[in-house]
Amino acid sequence: MIAQLSQDKCVKLNERIYMESGGKMAEIKYWREENRTYLKDVIPLDTPYNIGIEVSSLCNTRCVYCAHSQRDHGVYEGNMTMELFKRIVEEIHRFPRKIRLIETYSFG
Numbered sequence: 001m002i003a004q005l006s007q008d009k010c011v012k013l014n015e016r017i018y019m020e021s022g023g024k025m026a027e028i029k030y031w032r033e034e035n036r037t038y039l040k041d042v043i044p045l046d047t048p049y050n051i052g053i054e055v056s057s058l059c060n061t062r063c064v065y066c067a068h069s070q071r072d073h074g075v076y077e078g079n080m081t082m083e084l085f086k087r088i089v090e091e092i093h094r095f096p097r098k099i100r101l102i103e104t105y106s107f108g
């Protein structure tokens, strides 16, 4: 089924929306996953979706908008010990499900 959504640019075809641009048709898709899980439906979580591990807070760049650009920013700078990192990894394995994303950076 084809439905004209506006006078000139958009059409709806089989529940999908297409837009004409430069003589070509492009499907308009939601930027979010259509099958996403809403947090309100699953909390409290037994396993977090993602985890951030700041293995180092050192940075030799001085971006003006960042605390690192201040000479005395008061933020601890250093590297995580391998012992602590291994302990964190062991604890992550205790979650009943897999973590979707583990980021090993933050402030450094």
Ligand code: SF4
Pocket: 059, 060, 061, 062, 063, 066, 067, 068, 069, 106, 107, 108
């Ligand atoms: S931590 Fe990131 S934002 Fe801050 S100075 Fe370093 S690169 Fe720039």
